[in-house]
Amino acid sequence: MERREFVASLVAGGCAGMCVDLTLFPLDTVKTRLQSQQGFYKAGGFRGIYAGVPSAAVGSFPNAAAFFVTYECTKSLLGAGGVLSPPHMAPVTHMLAASLGEIVACLIRVPTEVVKQRTQASPSSTTYNILLATLREEGVRGLYRGFGSTVLREVPFSLVQFPLWEYLKTLWSRRQGHTLYSWQAAVCGAFAGAVAAFVTTPLDVAKTRIMLAKSVRRQHTEDDLHQRGWFHLLGSLRKGPPHFAIAPRLL
Template sequence: MEKREFTASLVAGGCAGMCVDLTLFPLDTIKTRLQSQQGFTKAGGFRGIYAGVPSAAIGSFPNAAAFFVTYESTKSMLGAHGALSAPHMAPVTHMLGASLGEVVACLIRVPTEVVKQRTQASLSSNTYQVLLATLREEVGRHHNPSILQYLFFHSLHMFHACVCIQTVCVWCVFPNTYLVFVQGVRGLYRGYKSTVLREIPFSLVQFPLWEYLKTQWSWRQGHTLYSWQAAVCGAFAGGIAAFVTTPLDVAKTRIMLAKAGTSTASGNIPLVLLDVWKTRGLTGLFSGSIPRVTSISLGGFIFLGAYEKVRRTLL
């Protein structure tokens, strides 16, 4: 993969991510509240549907950029030579590229998603307050409460003051407070496994289907697709992938919203799905599917259409 292609994928992916996340944020809030354990109304209903948007805005660009750089690099590397370079093996290449892309992107996506969803489901708190509460909750499970308050807030003030200083310097000067902060960060990665296990099946459906639809449409009309046509393909692929992976999304949402120390917070997806099945049945497993499919279909149109447009412009 050439440097120019790398840069184009990086910038195009980041721009596409910001466009789709900020445009469709209200639908995402409604979906999160429908899937929350406390129920739609108690989680806020239709009130404050932009709660948590700062977290989404911060994570959108690097998250999508990381995904597309990994996706395009994997496609380029695997498709250059060897058994996977054959045309009939293209879907396998797309699946591998999408899977690796999700694993990398989720390292950025999960912390912002945890804060965003907790803010969406708790109207009484803003993004900053939810971040503090998430860190404090996880730290409290590993440290003596009598010294926790001092260490936590001391580390927080230190973090704000030294946000531009490299991590190694912070650790050398404040080793104890740094350790407490790291313990708290674990809470931000709750749901990482469930998110990856949801996103990989989603991408295994969406991206090979998107590439296939583009190839077929291009072949039928005899020339490369316009950006809006690639966007239409993205809408269909995204909608189908969204529906079949809704149960995994329900499990991921419940795990992220769960309080530390509960059985749900352990991240056991089969147990969470079994609990949903017992309490709410098939309806519960597919709760939020309508806003999810609607959101991701529109998202696929905006996200993949914007990506194609920006990438082609840069190339």
């Protein structure tokens, strides 16, 4: 990837991620509270729907930029005359690039996500107080609570979203005989994102509860994960809301 393309991916990806995160933040708050173990109204209901927004504002640009730069660089390297360069191998290239991009982005995303979600579920506290409390009680390691579960959510999401997005763009472009307009690419992205969100919502619920869990409940959640595995943990989610807050996540 040339330097100009690198900078373009960095800026465009970062700006796009920040705009999306801040615009849809109220829906993200509703989703987090619906998924929380304590229930929607005890977690704050519709009060303080912008609780935790400073954490999102700080992390969204570098998080999105890291993903898109890694995604584009990996896609360029894998498709540059190697085994994955033939057109029929494009879906594999997109899946590998998206997976690596998500893993790199999670190094930035998880600390801000932990603080954001804990603030969303405790609207009477501030982002700063939640950050200090997390560092005091759990140390830096606490900021990475749920890192594994976040990767296990993000990688399947990207494995569905990006190959589907690229396929839809290619299909639509071929049918109309020219490159897609921006709004057409956006429609393809929205559809691919909705499908990916629907498929990975149970994993998103598990990730949210692990990040929010504290003391006894935190230990119980982690014991379930380590001793009984992901299938038991995902099965236990049936005790919560049957919709898993899927509507806000799809939006």
